Each structure stands twice: as structure tokens, then as C-alpha cells.
Amino acid sequence: MSVSDTDVEEVPAPSRESTPRRRTGYVAGLFVLLVLLLLSAVVVLIAQGSIAIPIGEVLRILTGQGTESEINQTIVMDARLPKVVAGLLAGAALAVSGVQMQTLFRNPLAEPFVLGVNSGAILGAAIVILGTSGVGWLAGLGVVSQLGVTGAAVAGAAVVLLITLGISRRVGNPVVVLVIGVMLGYLAEAGVDMLVYYTDPDRLQALTTFRRGSVRNVTWNELQIVGITCGAVLGVSILLAQPLNALLLGERYAASLGINVRRVHFLSLASVAGLAGIITAYCGEIAFIGLAAPHLARGLLRTADHRLVLPASALTGAIIVLVAEFIAGGNGITSTSLPLTSVTAFVGAPVILWVLMSGRARRGTQ
Amino acid sequence: MTEETRPALQTLALSAGYRKRRRHPGVTVLHDVELVARPGELITLIGPNGAGKSTLLRTLVGAQPPLAGRVLLDGQDLATLSPRHRAQRLAVVLTEPVDVGLMSVEAVVNLGRLPYRSWVGGEKEQDRAAVDRALADADVAELRDRMLTDLSDGERQRVMVARALAQEPAVLVLDEPTAFLDVARRIELAAMLTRLTTTTGAAIILSTHDLGFALRRADQVWLVGPDATVTASAPEDLAYSGAITRTFAGANMSFDDAAATIVVADADGDPGATVHVAADGRLRQWAEHAVRRAGWTSTEDISGPVLKVMHGTPCLWQLDGTEGLGFESLVIHLTSRRAPQ
Numbered sequence: 001m002s003v004s005d006t007d008v009e010e011v012p013a014p015s016r017e018s019t020p021r022r023r024t025g026y027v028a029g030l031f032v033l034l035v036l037l038l039l040s041a042v043v044v045l046i047a048q049g050s051i052a053i054p055i056g057e058v059l060r061i062l063t064g065q066g067t068e069s070e071i072n073q074t075i076v077m078d079a080r081l082p083k084v085v086a087g088l089l090a091g092a093a094l095a096v097s098g099v100q101m102q103t104l105f106r107n108p109l110a111e112p113f114v115l116g117v118n119s120g121a122i123l124g125a126a127i128v129i130l131g132t133s134g135v136g137w138l139a140g141l142g143v144v145s146q147l148g149v150t151g152a153a154v155a156g157a158a159v160v161l162l163i164t165l166g167i168s169r170r171v172g173n174p175v176v177v178l179v180i181g182v183m184l185g186y187l188a189e190a191g192v193d194m195l196v197y198y199t200d201p202d203r204l205q206a207l208t209t210f211r212r213g214s215v216r217n218v219t220w221n222e223l224q225i226v227g228i229t230c231g232a233v234l235g236v237s238i239l240l241a242q243p244l245n246a247l248l249l250g251e252r253y254a255a256s257l258g259i260n261v262r263r264v265h266f267l268s269l270a271s272v273a274g275l276a277g278i279i280t281a282y283c284g285e286i287a288f289i290g291l292a293a294p295h296l297a298r299g300l301l302r303t304a305d306h307r308l309v310l311p312a313s314a315l316t317g318a319i320i321v322l323v324a325e326f327i328a329g330g331n332g333i334t335s336t337s338l339p340l341t342s343v344t345a346f347v348g349a350p351v352i353l354w355v356l357m358s359g360r361a362r363r364g365t366q
Numbered sequence: 367m368t369e370e371t372r373p374a375l376q377t378l379a380l381s382a383g384y385r386k387r388r389r390h391p392g393v394t395v396l397h398d399v400e401l402v403a404r405p406g407e408l409i410t411l412i413g414p415n416g417a418g419k420s421t422l423l424r425t426l427v428g429a430q431p432p433l434a435g436r437v438l439l440d441g442q443d444l445a446t447l448s449p450r451h452r453a454q455r456l457a458v459v460l461t462e463p464v465d466v467g468l469m470s471v472e473a474v475v476n477l478g479r480l481p482y483r484s485w486v487g488g489e490k491e492q493d494r495a496a497v498d499r500a501l502a503d504a505d506v507a508e509l510r511d512r513m514l515t516d517l518s519d520g521e522r523q524r525v526m527v528a529r530a531l532a533q534e535p536a537v538l539v540l541d542e543p544t545a546f547l548d549v550a551r552r553i554e555l556a557a558m559l560t561r562l563t564t565t566t567g568a569a570i571i572l573s574t575h576d577l578g579f580a581l582r583r584a585d586q587v588w589l590v591g592p593d594a595t596v597t598a599s600a601p602e603d604l605a606y607s608g609a610i611t612r613t614f615a616g617a618n619m620s621f622d623d624a625a626a627t628i629v630v631a632d633a634d635g636d637p638g639a640t641v642h643v644a645a646d647g648r649l650r651q652w653a654e655h656a657v658r659r660a661g662w663t664s665t666e667d668i669s670g671p672v673l674k675v676m677h678g679t680p681c682l683w684q685l686d687g688t689e690g691l692g693f694e695s696l697v698i699h700l701t702s703r704r705a706p707q
Contacts, residue, residue: 108467242485246477248466256427257533258453258481304467 027308030300034315041322042088046080048331078220086218087325088318089230090283091293093275095317096237098290099297099310100268103244105165107174108355111290112276113341113348114178115164116185117157118287121280122211123188123195124156125149130199146225154277160184161273175356212339213286215325226282233274234314240268241306248304286321287341288348293317295351320347372441374536374569375403375426375456380435382418382425394433395421399596401588403537403569408560410580410601411573413590414614419573420541422590426571427458427539440536453481457530459540463522465515471525472510475500478532496532503565504528505558520551524558531566538562540572544579552576556583577614581605581626589613639704640665641685645675653683656693660700 047058053072061067061076094112101110101117112118128149164184168177189211218226243264246254251261279286297312298304324344329337380399386392395418403409413419424430426437428444437444440455447455457478466474478500479493501507504527509517514525523543530538540559544552556579559570563585571588574580580587581601589597589604591613597604604610611621614628622629639662643653653675654664673696674684680692688699 239485242480242483242487246480248469249464249474249477250460250462252429252460253458253464255429255449256453256456256458257477258448258450260449298468302468303473304469305473 038319042084045084083215086215087321090279091317091321092314093230093279094289095293095313097272097275099294099313100272105168109178113287115181117160117276118280118285119185119188120156120160121153121277123191124152125281126192126195128152150281153281154273157277158273211285213284213341215283229278233271237271244306288344289317292347292351371404373402374405376438377401378436381433382421383433396594401598405567406563407569407585408563409571409586410584411588412580417590419590450481455536457533457535457538459526459530461542461545469514471512474514475528475532478529500528500531519546538568538570544576578626642668642672656697660697
């Protein structure tokens, strides 16, 4: 007895001392790595393209030290930087939406694209654009009508989100909810097709390109709106980290911890609709980021704690979108350009398969 | 227990149930409930299915408003407390197992500190101390770095208790904590809860279907009867007065005082087949068990047949000149003697 007693007492003591410190170091290292990866993705994406610009010069221009070449200055600041900033915002916004949806739906497969939230946003935007007979697809619209279109996209996203959430509370089974979400997405897209086809068949092509996602056509003017709104909503989402942690225990436990569950649900749903709606209005549909980034972040961090998962997912999402943009045509090696979704599917689809195979979807948690 | 002790939880003329809603008529499940839970008491809540145990618990923790009357938590009306202040005094452990995904035991217990933090607030020294204490009190300190999903049901249950303790509650409510546990884990949990009443000073209220557990451990039993009332009493008073038998026992059932549980009564109840068991201690208990199983009744009357049982493995028994080894042969003998009657 006495021998085993001393064994039991001695083993946990050192682990309690060292584990938290090692863990803090690991988490900090991971965040540093993600930030470095993101920064290098930004620089490489700006340097590469149909005209390659030396990385040193890119850094000089970005840090405001000026350059001899006016052309390079224009390429970096007006052509490539907006694209990179848009990609960064889109990745972060979609990833943060994904994290929140997975917790709210208690479904590891929930994500704006998969559950048709993006399609709802497109439908909302399409109704306003076609109703106001604008010239192009967002391009050419004034700031006021841009805001109108963005608002409609957010509203469309919110409607689909509410419908799927209502269904998911009744059905419960994550895989069934997934199928229902996909169906809702198809319905919304069919609605868009009908609208566009009957009003102006010529714009169908433009819509198809838009729908499949691109960060290349976003201008500085548009970025001001996207940046401010997304930044604000991302801030709100980070504030929701602790209540979302409580929701991991289930709504009854969260309520017993003094959390106003309805208010957290409302704020979180509003922020998801805002982020997914705004990004879809300006960059089109970028699939699977909300799925791939959170699962990667949770796997790397080995925790579901939203205080860590939300920022880590935002960084991961931004990196994935920038890398996808590089592969999709920003590399200057090929002259073709792919839709972003065609690239992100290579990351997202395996994650869905992995979640389904590992049986997490059956248990209905993350 | 002094008279001056302020109740941790008290109900005043409480009626619990459901208000009238669209297409749902209002239902009063319980009325005129007067209960007092003092600090450090272990209280078990028992009652048949559907009598209103869950409704009462939900009303006591503020998850549903009372139809009439009041619930006082630490002397303050539950309805006027903000959810946050309520969570600082009252913690719950629910029946259904939680599945939080990738969370360490420590992180889950740490969630119990949320009522003390703002949405952006970090962990203070006080929070860390409370988490450490909760982990130690619930006996899960050595599991703190493990993932909740990797634990057994019993361990997970204890972690959820630790999470509740981290709220530093005056009242801890557990909804059927023994539901998913095997016998050994139940006994562990019972011992732990008894210990917690002294270490934390909290009043612990738990609902259970396990009558033996409810009666053996409780300072006070709240019995939810079929007549929409709740009787609060010492476990012995409830058992001795027959209140438990009246509430739980269906036809052909009776309350076995020794086992502290409801048993099936003998269908025929043949009064002629009585025997006096001459043995002591455990041997006597199990000999009487064998006698009952054979359809006989054990009696104090030594004028009739006397069954002598002697220690040994197997035991040696003697009855009216017949003798045998082990209880199996005894039951066969008794059954065969009863059959021709």
C-alpha cells in the first residue's frame, strides 16, 4: 500500500507543474507560425503574377519607403493589394462564421456554404440588383446601392440560417441537416437562375463567375465597406468566445451558468449572417473555408476553446484563401484563372469526409 | 443544525407546473410546496415517474417560473436574481451526458467560473484557486489534463460535479446523477456527495430512482406523491410511516425494511408455512432470504418449526430432523415441503 501511495502522489505533481507551461508555449508558437505563414502568403501573392516584382521591392512599397518604378507601385497598391486584403478578410470571415455555426448547430459539418447560407445571400443580392436594374454585378453601383445590395445579401443569408437552424433543432441528426442545407442551397440558387434568366440572360455568365468566388474584382472603394463591416462583426464574434464555450455544454448548462442563451444565439446568428452575407456580396461563393479552417485550428490546438479557436481559425482561413488564390491564378505561371471554390474544395471535401468517417457527425458534436 | 441557520433554498407556498399556452391547457403539477434545504444537508428527491420530480427541480433552479409562491435562494427571491447572480449561488448537474468535443477536464471545470467573469475577462488567481479546489473536492485532480471524451461515465459525472463546484454554489442540484452509473460508481458518487456537504457546506439536492440510495444517504427526503404534494421528512420517518410504500408500491408489492427498497410480495401469502430462523448476523439475513424465496415466512414464534443454520462454506442447516449443506438444498427442501399443502 505504502509503495503504491507514494507512486500515486509523485506522478501527477511534476506534470501539473510543467504541462500548462509547455501547453502555453505550444499555443503561442502555433499562433506565431500562423501569423508568419499569413504574412509570407501576403508577400508572395503580391510579388507573383503576370509581372513578377522582387520581394524586396514589395516590402519597400508596403512599408511606405517608396520605389523607383511607378508601375510596380501601381501594380502593388492598386491591383494586387486589394485582392490580397479581400482574400484575407474573406478567409477570416468565413472561418469565424464556420466556428460559430458548428457550435450553434451542435453539428461539426455546419458551414455557410454547405448549409446554403451563401446561396441565400446571392439570392438576396440578386433580387435587389435585378430590381434596381443596375448595370453590372455590383461593379458600377454607387456606394448607397452597394450598401443596399450588401444588406439584401445579409438578409438572404439570415433567412436561410434561421430556416436551417429551425430544421436542425427538430431533426438533430447532423447528416440529415447537412442534406437539408444542401437542398436549401440548391433552391436558392435555382431561384437566382430563374430571376436572372427571365430578366437579363446576358448577365447569366457574369453571375456564374461571381457565384463561384473570386477576390480579384474587389476595388479599394468596396474594400472600405467590407473592411469596416467585417472588422466590426469579427470583433463582436471574438467577444462571444466565452458564452460560446458555455454553449458547448448544451443550452441548459449554458443557461445554468448565467448565460442569456437567446441573446448569444441572436448575436452569433447575426454575426454569421453579416460575415457570410458581406463576403458573398463582394467575393461570391467561396466554399468550405468555414469547415476546413475551424477543424484544422481545433486539431492543431487540441481544444475547442473558442478564445483560441476563433482567432486561430481566422488566421487559418485567411491563409487557405490566399494559397487558393495563388493556385487559382495569382502565381503568374499560368495565364488561366480558376474559380476559388474549385481550389478550396480540395481542402474542404476531405475535411467533410474525415469528419463523417471518424464518426463525429453521428455523435453530433465537434 | 442550529435553528438560526439561514436556509440555502426555501420554497414558500410554491405551485409548480405549466402555464396555459396556445393549444396547451395550463397544468398545476405540484401545489403548496413548503420545503427548506439548509447548508450542508444532503437531500434526495424521490417519487414515481410523472409525479413531478423534474418539474419541481426545474422550478427550484429557475429554469421555469413558479405558477404561484416563491423560491428563495440564500434568502433572495429567485425570480428577482439576475441569471449571473443566480449562477454564483446555484449550480446544476444534468442527467444527459455532455459531449463537448476537444476539451480538457480543466477547461470544462473552468467553465464553472463564467458567472464570475465578464465576456472578455481573463482568469484571475481566485478563478484558478476555485478550479483547483473543485478538481480536488470532486476527486478528479489527477484527470485535469485528460480530454473529457476519453473518460469513463463515472469519471465524466465527477467532472461535471467539479464544474458545478467551481461555481462555488450554496445549492447544488443534481438531476438523476446515478442514472448511467453501475453499482460501484453509484456508491463512489454517494460517498463523494456526502463528503461534499461537509467540505463545501453547500446544500445538495438530487433526484433519484434508487430508493436504497435515497434513504441511506439523505439527511432529508423530499417525496413527491401522486396527489401533487411534496412531503419533506427524515428518511426513517417516511419509511416507518409507510408513506413510501403508499407512494411507490403497486399491487403485490411491499417495502422491505432491511433492504430499504420495494420488493414483490408473495402472491399467495400462505400463512401456514412459517418457520423460525435460528442463526445470527449475515447468516440469519441470508437464511431468511432463502426462506422467503421458497415461499415461507420467517417468524419470531419458536413454537413452530425451527430452522438452525450453522456457519461454514457451504453452511449446514437443520430443520425437523432433516439437514443439508448450502442454501440451494434448503430452498429445494422447503419448496417440496410446502407443495403438497
